[in-house]
Amino acid sequence: MRKTDILVIGGSAAGATAALTARRHYPEKEVTLMRQETVVPIPCGIPYIFGTIGSPSKNVMPDAPLEKEDVKIAVEKVESLDLARQVVRTSEGEFGYERLILATGSVPARIPVPGADKDGVFPIFKDMAHLEELQQKLQSATHVVVIGGGFIGIEFADEIQKIGGKTVTVLEIAAHCLSLAYDEEFCIEMENALQARGVQIRTKARVAEILGNGRVESVRLSDGALIPAEVVILGVGSASTDDPTHGAQPLHALEIDRTRCSRFSSPATKTRRWGPRSGPMSSVCG
Ligand SMILES: Cc1cc2nc3c(=O)[nH]c(=O)nc-3n(C[C@H](O)[C@H](O)[C@H](O)COP(=O)(O)OP(=O)(O)OC[C@H]3O[C@@H](n4cnc5c(N)ncnc54)[C@H](O)[C@@H]3O)c2cc1C
Secondary structure, three states: EOOOOOOOOEOOOHHHHHHHHHHHHHHOOOOEEEEEEOOOOOOHHHHHHHHHOOHHHHOOOOOOOHOOOOOOOOOOOOEEEEOOEEEEEEEEEEEEEEEEOOOOOOEOOOOOOOOOOOEEEOOOOOOHHHHHHHHHHHHHHOEEEEEOOHHHHHHHHHHHHHHHEEEEEEEEEOOOOOOOOOHHHHHHHHHHHHHHOOEEEOOOOEEEEOOOOOOOOEEEEEOOOOOOOEEEEEEOOEEOOOOHHHHHOOOOOOOHHHHHHEEEHHHHHOOOOOOOOOOOOEEEOO
16 A cells, blocks of 8 residues: 655645645655645636636646655545544545645535526636636626625636626625725725726625526526626635535545644634534644
């Protein structure tokens, strides 16, 4: 069976940082970073792919820093954990470890409205093929709706309007976009700036249904308004990678023995199962 000293599951921001930190502090240990994708997009750059950057392939996390520190990279999907045997089961077989770091991150949240699974509705997965498909769909779209006026929604709206030739509408359920982060004065200033660039903003807008015959054609609000859309982007938050209700495929056998794990959390959460109610985290188990 293949084996490593420190196994990091997850190849994005947390996984790469953990792997590099482990190598630097424990140079005698072999560190393996296991991730399910060959190429990892830079998460914070994703909205800019569609305007400023211009292509998913120009927004890729380089492997060079990992290779320079001699971190081994294994492209495999982890399907389950056997903490008692200190083994993970992957698409390629079993892999043993001395210490395990979980950095499996988050998946985009969905909205519980009819039609949210139609072709043309895009939660933002950190996945190259998904982002390439979105870019292709955006090329022919003339009406784009962004559901959610938080950071990700606003970044997407602003970048997509840079392409030109499209009506871009942000739908925000609260009284103002970005209101979870900023006070009203700033939110209004930001909304005015965005509208001056041509982005339509509808606040206090509750989405009731996404309509279309297989493919999305419009978004219906609870007040009856219909907003045309060939592409709908969801910027409504994130969910744990362990939450199947948001399209995640959870790692099974995660009844983690907290007495064998280090985690940055309050004592009250120590015995909690890592399950649907838990957020994304990184744990060190051995
Ligand atoms: C569009 C967008 C814009 C953002 N902009 C910003 C920003 O400007 N500033 C900011 O601070 N944050 C931003 N964020 C948030 C930031 O992306 C996250 O905080 C960050 O990605 C978290 O990193 P992570 O490594 O914990 O998890 P993730 O990025 O979710 O990575 C998880 C990794 O684990 C892998 N994985 C999961 N399950 C398995 C498995 N079973 N087997 C193998 N591998 C697995 C995944 O494939 C992935 O490689 C943005 C997020 C998005 C989506």
